[in-house]
Amino acid sequence: MTQRTTSRQPGETDPRWLDANGEPIDEDHRGLVYDIRTLVDRRRALGIFGGIGLTSLLAACAGPGESGTASASSSSGAGAPSASSTPTASDASGLGEVPDETGGPYPADGSNGVNVLDDSGIVRSDLRQSFGASTTTAEGVPLQIALTVRDAASGAALVGAGVYLWHCDRSGGYSLYSAGLEHENYLRGVQATDDTGTVRFTSIYPACYSGRWPHIHFEVYADVANAVASGPIVKTSQIALPPESNDAVYATSGYEQSVRNAAAVSLASDNVFGDDGGIHQIASMSGSVAQGYTAALTIGV
Numbered sequence: 001m002t003q004r005t006t007s008r009q010p011g012e013t014d015p016r017w018l019d020a021n022g023e024p025i026d027e028d029h030r031g032l033v034y035d036i037r038t039l040v041d042r043r044r045a046l047g048i049f050g051g052i053g054l055t056s057l058l059a060a061c062a063g064p065g066e067s068g069t070a071s072a073s074s075s076s077g078a079g080a081p082s083a084s085s086t087p088t089a090s091d092a093s094g095l096g097e098v099p100d101e102t103g104g105p106y107p108a109d110g111s112n113g114v115n116v117l118d119d120s121g122i123v124r125s126d127l128r129q130s131f132g133a134s135t136t137t138a139e140g141v142p143l144q145i146a147l148t149v150r151d152a153a154s155g156a157a158l159v160g161a162g163v164y165l166w167h168c169d170r171s172g173g174y175s176l177y178s179a180g181l182e183h184e185n186y187l188r189g190v191q192a193t194d195d196t197g198t199v200r201f202t203s204i205y206p207a208c209y210s211g212r213w214p215h216i217h218f219e220v221y222a223d224v225a226n227a228v229a230s231g232p233i234v235k236t237s238q239i240a241l242p243p244e245s246n247d248a249v250y251a252t253s254g255y256e257q258s259v260r261n262a263a264a265v266s267l268a269s270d271n272v273f274g275d276d277g278g279i280h281q282i283a284s285m286s287g288s289v290a291q292g293y294t295a296a297l298t299i300g301v
Contacts, residue, residue: 095150095152095155095298095300096152096280096300097152097300097301098152098235098237098280098281098299098300098301099237099275099276099280099281100235100236100237101236101237101238101272101281102236102238102272103217103219103236104217105177106166106168106174106176106177106178107166107217107219108166108175108176108177108185108188109164109219109230110230113177114176114177115230116176116185116188117164117190117227117228117229117230118228118229118230119131119132119185120132122185122188122189122190122228123189123190123191123224123228124189124190124191125189125191125200125201125202126189126201126202126203127165127186127187127188127189127201127202127203128186128187128202128203128204129186130175130184130185130186131185132185133183134183134184134185136184136186137186138169138170138186138187138203138204139169139170139204139254140169140170140204140205140206140254140255141204141205141249141252141255141289141292141293142202142203142204142205142292142293143202143203143204143205143206143292143293143294143295144200144201144202144203144287144292144293144294144295145165145200145201145202145203145216145239145283145294145295146198146199146200146294146295146296146297147163147165147198147199147201147218147239147296147297147298147299148193148196148197148198148296148297148298148299149161149163149193149197149198149199149220149299149301150197150298150299150300150301151300151301152300152301153300155300156197157193157195157196157197157198158193158197158220158301159193159194159195159197160192160193160223160224161192161193161197161220161221161222161223161234162190162191162192162193162220162221162222162223162224162225162226162227162228163190163191163192163193163199163218163219163220163221163227164188164189164190164218164219164221164227165188165189165190165191165199165201165216165217165218166187166188166189166216166217166218167187167203167206167215167216167217168187168206168207168209169181169186169187169204169206169207170204170205170206170207170254170255171207171254171257172206172207172208172209172210172257172258172261174187175187175188176188187203187204187206189201190224190227190228191224192223192224205241205245205249205255205293206241207255207257207258207261208246208250208258208261208262208265209257209258209261210261210264211261211265211271212265212270212271212272213240213241213265213266213267213270213272213273213278214240214241214246214258214262215238215239215240215241215272215273216238216239216241216295217236217238218236218237218238218239219233219235219236220233220234220235220236220301221233221234222234234301235299235301237281237299238272238273238281239281239283239295239297240267240273240278240281240282240283241282241283241285241295242282242283242285243267244285245285245293245295246258246262247262248288248289249289249293250262251289252289267282280299281297281299282297283295283296283297284296284297
């Protein structure tokens with residue numbers, strides 16, 4: 001259906017913002033749609049709403065006969081995984097691209113010394129135990145990690161993408177790099193995304209080590225074959241863990257040093273998440289210290 005539009009002279013108030021007597025409504029009382037449209041005009045909306053699709057938000061808030069307008073675009077690198085052909089209605093607006101972040105000094109992907117990706121046993125969902133010559137198990141509060149990978153522009157699930165994920169242990173050390181852990185390879189693994197674009201790992205809650213907000217590293221590849229062959233990386237980024245679960249976990253035995261380190265850093269001061277407060281990368285948490293936590297995040301690539 002074609003919506004009729006009415007032209008207005010410069011300075012004339014949009015009739016949507018007039019009261020019953022034809023007088024302009026104060027800007028503070030024009031509602032969320034007006035506020036969002038104003039923010040879009042000022043090019044600030046994406047920074048405030050982060051991963052929320054503005055098209056969906058405006059459509060949900062718009063009155064009868066109105067529709068929100070916003071768009072997002074991204075490009076995939078070489079060898080990017082293919083999106084599922086039929087995104088759901090809720091996916092269609094896209095979700096924006098997760099920021100590129102450093103892989104840090106301990107990736108073990110061949111870019112900084114050791115390469116664990118071509119080792120037999122790296123494709124696994126349970127990351128707690130070393131594989132191969134060592135069977136050491138990393139201790140800590142249980143953590144399930146559910147990372148959903150979608151096309152940033154369309155929102156379609158990326159099925160069959162390879163995800164390599166790694167993080168530090170309860171003491172802040174990284175397997176294969178830190179002193180005493182050179183022969184361990186725990187808390188590292190590769191999985192393929194399922195038909196919802198999701199990979200799930202079983203791990204432990206990482207420490208907060210000096211100078212960094214608690215985080216988890218990941219790399220996205222076109223598929224597992226590219227991941228284990230150190231093929232082209234589609235996306236390198238990090239997951240930020242929220243302060244509430246950090247506080248609860250770090251109050252438990254074994255995480256004592258994390259209490260002191262966490263008190264000296266914030267999302268705003270962190271050298272990775274500080275540019276936007278990690279708004280696109282903070283995991284949604286459920287669970288408890290007693291039952292274990294689940295960290296879930298949906299990203300666009």
